[in-house]
Amino acid sequence: MVKNSDRKSISSVNSLSKTDTEQRAKIFAALADPTRLRMVELLAAQGELSGSEIANQMGISLALFCHHSRTLAEAGLIHIRREGQTKYNSLNRSLLSDCFGSLTGCYGITEGR
Amino acid sequence: MVKNSDRKSISSVNSLSKTDTEQRAKIFAALADPTRLRMVELLAAQGELSGSEIANQMGISLALFCHHSRTLAEAGLIHIRREGQTKYNSLNRSLLSDCFGSLTGCYGITEGR
DNA sequence: TCTGTAGTTAAATCGTTGCTTAACTACTAA
DNA sequence: TTAGTAGTTAAGCAACGATTTAACTACAGA
Numbered sequence: 427m428v429k430n431s432d433r434k435s436i437s438s439v440n441s442l443s444k445t446d447t448e449q450r451a452k453i454f455a456a457l458a459d460p461t462r463l464r465m466v467e468l469l470a471a472q473g474e475l476s477g478s479e480i481a482n483q484m485g486i487s488l489a490l491f492c493h494h495s496r497t498l499a500e501a502g503l504i505h506i507r508r509e510g511q512t513k514y515n516s517l518n519r520s521l522l523s524d525c526f527g528s529l530t531g532c533y534g535i536t537e538g539r
Numbered sequence: 540m541v542k543n544s545d546r547k548s549i550s551s552v553n554s555l556s557k558t559d560t561e562q563r564a565k566i567f568a569a570l571a572d573p574t575r576l577r578m579v580e581l582l583a584a585q586g587e588l589s590g591s592e593i594a595n596q597m598g599i600s601l602a603l604f605c606h607h608s609r610t611l612a613e614a615g616l617i618h619i620r621r622e623g624q625t626k627y628n629s630l631n632r633s634l635l636s637d638c639f640g641s642l643t644g645c646y647g648i649t650e651g652r
Numbered sequence: 653t654c655t656g657t658a659g660t661t662a663a664a665t666c667g668t669t670g671c672t673t674a675a676c677t678a679c680t681a682a
Numbered sequence: 683t684t685a686g687t688a689g690t691t692a693a694g695c696a697a698c699g700a701t702t703t704a705a706c707t708a709c710a711g712a
Contacts (some may be wrong), residue, residue: 529635
């Protein structure tokens with residue numbers, strides 16, 4: 427039997443295994459705002475986007491994007507790849523699947539990141 | 540092609556089909572509080588429970604349970620069955636699957652409610 | 653009628669959070 | 683050096699939300 431307390435020590439925030447209730451609540455809280463949820467849906471549909479691209483497509487300021495992206499990053503939901511002065515954001519799909527699977531009992535198939 | 544606006548008119552809050560971004564955000568917001576998430580996890584594990592049973596198992600007051608259960612009900616996440624003066628709560632699993640599936644692209648198998 | 657159980661509701665408190673504005677760094681190119 | 687692009691951070695405000703307490707309805711049994 428693997429306890430949640432063990433899992434927490436293995437994956438501090440990113441993915442790999444099931445997270446505990448507090449962590450999952452934090453992930454759901456990150457998805458609970460319409461603006462952030464639209465950001466996540468954009469990334470789910472388009473794969474990888476820079477902050478400016480997201481802000482433009484959504485019609486919000488870069489400051490507001492940055493504000494929300496921090497919440498998503500702290501929940502472990504987005505991965506950031508630097509290229510010059512541009513930062514590309516992508517979704518941590520395996521963390522999403524793990525988090526959702528803990529409630530539905532169904533863990534979807536995720537290929538890579 | 541089925542638009543989200545069409546879906547909304549079909550299923551106002553309960554299940555059946557995909558919900559729009561605002562509705563999904565509301566569902567995630569209902570799951571965003573640790574106390575409510577524990578309630579949902581209890582129902583996911585044990586199927587059907589009365590308010591008192593949930594409050595007892597969680598070590599919270601009935602008033603606090605009632606407060607949170609209202610949020611869950613408004614999101615459409617719980618179904619209530621009356622029996623005498625007792626109300627039994629159960630999870631709307633298909634709504635959960637639809638909501639999660641809109642992000643992961645994977646819609647789990649749900650049998651009945 | 654009185655007591656206990658099950659649940660609901662309102663008010664008050666207090667912390668959190670979403671948004672805007674503005675100032676800031678860092679890199680690139682003319 | 684100047685301007686433009688990409689992103690970050692802080693301050694302030696308004697709105698929301700989690701919790702506790704207390705008062706309430708409704709029903710069942712002694």
